[in-house]
Amino acid sequence: VMVWLRRCTHYLFIVVVAVNSTLLTINAGDYIFYTDWAWTSFVVFSISQTLMLVVGATYYLTFTGVPGTATYYALIMTVYTWVAKGAWFALGYPYDFIVTPVWLPSAMLLDLAYWATKKNKHSLILFGGVLCGMSLPLFNMVNLITVADPLETAFKYPRPTLPPYMTPIEPQVGEFYNSPVALGAGAGAVLACTFAALGCKLNTWTYRWMAA
Numbered sequence: 384v385m386v387w388l389r390r391c392t393h394y395l396f397i398v399v400v401a402v403n404s405t406l407l408t409i410n411a412g413d414y415i416f417y418t419d420w421a422w423t424s425f426v427v428f429s430i431s432q433t434l435m436l437v438v439g440a441t442y443y444l445t446f447t448g449v450p451g452t453a454t455y456y457a458l459i460m461t462v463y464t465w466v467a468k469g470a471w472f473a474l475g476y477p478y479d480f481i482v483t484p485v486w487l488p489s490a491m492l493l494d495l496a497y498w499a500t501k502k503n504k505h506s507l508i509l510f511g512g513v514l515c516g517m518s519l520p521l522f523n524m525v526n527l528i529t530v531a532d533p534l535e536t537a538f539k540y541p542r543p544t545l546p547p548y549m550t551p552i553e554p555q556v557g558e559f560y561n562s563p564v565a566l567g568a569g570a571g572a573v574l575a576c577t578f579a580a581l582g583c584k585l586n587t588w589t590y591r592w593m594a595a
Contacts, residue, residue: 392589393446397456400439402463422563425527429520429567434578436460436486437515440493441507441582446589450498457490485526489519493579508579516575520567 439460440453461484496511497503 389589396585396589397439397443397459400442425523425563426520426567426570429523429563430571430574432486432523433489433516433519433567433571433575436489436519437493437512437575438578438582438585440490440515441511441579442585444493444497444507445504445583445586448502450494450502453490453493453497454487457484457486460486485519485522488522489515492518504583508576508583512576512579513572515579516571516573517568520564520571523567524564 436457440456443456444450444453446452492514493507493511496514497507500506500510
């Protein structure tokens with residue numbers, strides 16, 4: 384009974400984490416709507432995608448102990464997103480910018496770190512977290528450059544009016560905006576390690592709860 388209870392809990396966790404990851408990243412390409420705040424939105428969305436990918440992929444990876452399952456988790460996220468974005472597309476929203484599976488190569492780096500260090504969890508957290516956090520903004524920018532034209536999309540599809548506190552008074556050209564990839568990668572590299580550790584801990588908590 385305990386074995387099946389544990390398995391059901393595991394699958395429930397996977398579904399919940401994967402669905403929530405997808406919900407958070409579902410509009411990951413919507414920074415192309417906000418022409419005035421595109422870089423800021425790009426950084427925020429890149430970090431959110433990184434963290435949601437890392438926590439779920441690490442949880443799945445450490446639960447199975449099989450290198451390759453992080454990439455499989457990213458594939459789950461990608462397919463969920465394709466399905467959800469397909470529904471949006473049916474309503475007339477753009478679909479193209481999310482078709483590129485930006486999470487897969489970053490998840491592959493998590494798998495690589497786990498495999499190369501002979502399944503060392505601490506190396507997975509440190510090396511895998513840094514690699515995933517640094518790489519995703521880069522892949523996200525490739526996605527933006529190769530798939531969607533921001534101006535064309537912004538003019539083609541209506542965007543909501545920004546609230547007053549978010550409306551730029553003048554064009555923002557400070558150093559903060561110079562390299563959104565570098566900013567997202569720097570923040571992502573630090574935060575992804577924390578979330579990789581959380582993914583490992585979720586695994587431990589699951590086992591302890593089931594053993595109680």
